[in-house]
Amino acid sequence: MVTLRRAASALFALAMALTASYLAIGYFDSDGLQWLDLARVVLLALSTAWLAWGAVLALNGLFSLRRGRVPRLRGPITVRTAVVVPVYNEDPVKSFSHVAAMVKSIGRTSFASQFDFVILSDTTDQRIAAKEEFWLVRLKTEVSHICKIFYRRRPSNPGKKAGNIADFIKTSGALYDYLIILDADSLMEGSTMVEMVRRMEADPQLGLLQTLPKVIRARSFFGRAIQFSASYYSPIYAQGLALLQGTEGPFWGHNAITRTRAFAQSCGLPQLPGKPPFGGHILSHDFVEAALLARNGWKVRIDPDLRGSFEEGPDNVIDYAKRDRRWCQGNLQHSRILPAPGLKRWSRFVFVQGIMAYVSAPLWALFLAASIIAPAMTVIPDYFPAPGLPVFPKVETANALALLTGVVGLLLGPKLLILIDGMITGRNRRFGGSIRAFCSVVIEIVCTSVLAPIMMLFQTRAVLEILAGADAGWPAANREAGRVSLSEAWAASWWVMVVGLITIGAAYRLAPDYLIFVLLVAGPQVVAPFVISGTSYAGQALRRAPVSLFVTPEELTPSQVMREQQNVLVRWRADTVELSDSIMAEQSEDPAEARTSR
Amino acid sequence: MSSAEENLRAHHIVQQSALPAAPMAMPEQVLSRRWRGFLLRPFLQWLALR
Numbered sequence: 001m002v003t004l005r006r007a008a009s010a011l012f013a014l015a016m017a018l019t020a021s022y023l024a025i026g027y028f029d030s031d032g033l034q035w036l037d038l039a040r041v042v043l044l045a046l047s048t049a050w051l052a053w054g055a056v057l058a059l060n061g062l063f064s065l066r067r068g069r070v071p072r073l074r075g076p077i078t079v080r081t082a083v084v085v086p087v088y089n090e091d092p093v094k095s096f097s098h099v100a101a102m103v104k105s106i107g108r109t110s111f112a113s114q115f116d117f118v119i120l121s122d123t124t125d126q127r128i129a130a131k132e133e134f135w136l137v138r139l140k141t142e143v144s145h146i147c148k149i150f151y152r153r154r155p156s157n158p159g160k161k162a163g164n165i166a167d168f169i170k171t172s173g174a175l176y177d178y179l180i181i182l183d184a185d186s187l188m189e190g191s192t193m194v195e196m197v198r199r200m201e202a203d204p205q206l207g208l209l210q211t212l213p214k215v216i217r218a219r220s221f222f223g224r225a226i227q228f229s230a231s232y233y234s235p236i237y238a239q240g241l242a243l244l245q246g247t248e249g250p251f252w253g254h255n256a257i258t259r260t261r262a263f264a265q266s267c268g269l270p271q272l273p274g275k276p277p278f279g280g281h282i283l284s285h286d287f288v289e290a291a292l293l294a295r296n297g298w299k300v301r302i303d304p305d306l307r308g309s310f311e312e313g314p315d316n317v318i319d320y321a322k323r324d325r326r327w328c329q330g331n332l333q334h335s336r337i338l339p340a341p342g343l344k345r346w347s348r349f350v351f352v353q354g355i356m357a358y359v360s361a362p363l364w365a366l367f368l369a370a371s372i373i374a375p376a377m378t379v380i381p382d383y384f385p386a387p388g389l390p391v392f393p394k395v396e397t398a399n400a401l402a403l404l405t406g407v408v409g410l411l412l413g414p415k416l417l418i419l420i421d422g423m424i425t426g427r428n429r430r431f432g433g434s435i436r437a438f439c440s441v442v443i444e445i446v447c448t449s450v451l452a453p454i455m456m457l458f459q460t461r462a463v464l465e466i467l468a469g470a471d472a473g474w475p476a477a478n479r480e481a482g483r484v485s486l487s488e489a490w491a492a493s494w495w496v497m498v499v500g501l502i503t504i505g506a507a508y509r510l511a512p513d514y515l516i517f518v519l520l521v522a523g524p525q526v527v528a529p530f531v532i533s534g535t536s537y538a539g540q541a542l543r544r545a546p547v548s549l550f551v552t553p554e555e556l557t558p559s560q561v562m563r564e565q566q567n568v569l570v571r572w573r574a575d576t577v578e579l580s581d582s583i584m585a586e587q588s589e590d591p592a593e594a595r596t597s598r
Numbered sequence: 599m600s601s602a603e604e605n606l607r608a609h610h611i612v613q614q615s616a617l618p619a620a621p622m623a624m625p626e627q628v629l630s631r632r633w634r635g636f637l638l639r640p641f642l643q644w645l646a647l648r
Contacts, residue, residue, distance in 0.1 A: 118617070133608075151616075170623075172620045173620065268626045340631065
């Protein structure tokens with residue numbers, strides 16, 4: 001059934017690509033086919049196939065029978081699970097408040113004694129490391145009566161996050177049957193952790209079970225648009241993905257549970273020969289770990305129905321683009337792993353998908369560039385191929401319109417279908433009702449349309465940098481980043497504006513007939529600094545608007561672990577301020593001591 | 599509790615948090631295909647016969 005579904009989905013994508021090529025050839029042929037037109041057709045076919053594949057995930061998710069209850073063990077839990085929280089130069093007040101809330105949440109189940117929490121620090125900043133020790137004491141004082149809490153810090157961080165977890169398994173892995181792998185910004189209900197263990201216990205061949213984490217705590221317009229998108233569309237796409245992948249599912253590096261034995265046996269990652277960006281440590285290790293588990297015969301599954309799993313996302317375009325740059329390097333590095341022996345075909349296909357997610361940006365950019373140049377290279381048509389009356393070339397405007405409609409349909413169709421599905425099934429009620437959901441979807445589509453050409457250039461630059469051998473490194477995630485001033489936005493995106501202006505200039509000169517279409521792409525690029533800065537503000541104002549936008553169920557009714565974490569964080573932050581005040585007071589009382597202590 | 603006692607207690611808590619030792623093997627996986635050998639093998643076999 002999975003193979004049939006995969007074949008049908010691939011055929012759909014292929015059919016869309018062929019249809020687009022056919023329409024494009026018909027249109028380009030009206031003034032004679034040039035070699036550049038053939039290049040445009042190939043670029044369009046690749047890009048359309050990629051778009052169609054995205055759409056097919058949503059269609060699979062929408063038009064599938066909901067899965068029945070997944071197998072789960074009943075009765076008491078006797079196995080031991082470590083909840084692993086890797087941290088790397090993050091604010092310990094914030095990340096430890098997440099741990100405190102999760103410990104309290106697991107304490108509300110009957111199985112707290114079966115879970116240990118393990119904070120694996122790779123922090124390199126000595127000041128943050130000292131703060132980690134301080135807040136560890138606070139964390140343990142408050143919640144260590146519920147669960148055991150361990151903390152270990154590596155003096156250096158070889159292998160980055162994958163190396164951090166591997167080091168833990170090599171040191172202490174034998175104590176635990178399962179590992180719940182989280183990120184520093186992850187949050188998970190205790191009941192969800194218990195349910196994950198039950199599902200793992202019910203299937204001895206299940207090596208890894210991935211949840212679909214919901215994005216929470218977004219504050220800006222941009223962050224809230226992403227949060228809404230993740231909450232509203234992603235479950236449908238994930239359902240489609242779950243049906244296509246069968247037991248060769250994804251691992252997204254966090255908010256997942258793995259069988260320790262399976263992970264240890266399959267996921268010892270070597271360093272790739274050569275230097276970064278293509279050699280060295282494997283950056284996007286999660287995809288590779290999922291592929292290696294499947295290679296060793298373990299099942300890897302995503303269960304989108306598992307609730308109570310959360311993460312935080314970037315709140316502005318710049319942080320999003322920085323994360324994208326890292327992911328882009330990691331995905332392109334997978335081209336080295338693509339021919340690895342013994343991998344399942346689907347795993348290889350997943351690597352190709354990951355690479356295409358970024359390579360599609362330069363493909364679209366090339367298509368745009370070729371489309372602007374092509375009219376200038378058109379040969380003057382021969383109006384008198386034979387003596388007699390002139391023969392005028394037939395312009396296939398209908399083909400162009402059909403092509404445009406098709407591409408827009410593939411982009412917007414799945415979102416509109418999800419909206420209609422929400423109206424029919426009543427799912428929209430959880431998003432504040434159908435009117436609010438409709439307004440949110442429309443504004444999200446507008447927002448995406450404006451941001452897509454800007455992101456296309458950021459991704460194109462990332463791909464070109466990586467191909468030129470530039471390494472992004474592994475900067476700490478900026479989870480508390482806030483607003484972006486216009487000057488910061490200008491510094492990050494002036495070049496996007498320049499590219500946009502050049503594109504408009506070239507279109508005006510070479511292809512004036514296409515100028516209106518080119519403006520749809522290059523227009524947002526010209527105002528990129530304003531878009532980047534503007535979308536980093538005004539997040540909360542959206543909730544106060546007459547029709548509050550981008551409302552999610554997690555916002556309307558925050559889960560207990562979310563409320564708990566917020567309470568702990570507010571309390572600890574207040575104490576931080578008091579501590580700072582008292583330190584300042586001590587220093588001002590005894591300036592001599594303050595000088596010597598520096 | 600005095601500040602010194604407080605510090606000692608904090609130090610004790612941090613020390614107590616160390617990971618328990620229970621090692622588990624994690625063998626390094628093979629990710630590279632030996633293309634060169636694969637291509638050269640017929641030639642080397644042919645050469646060996648000479």
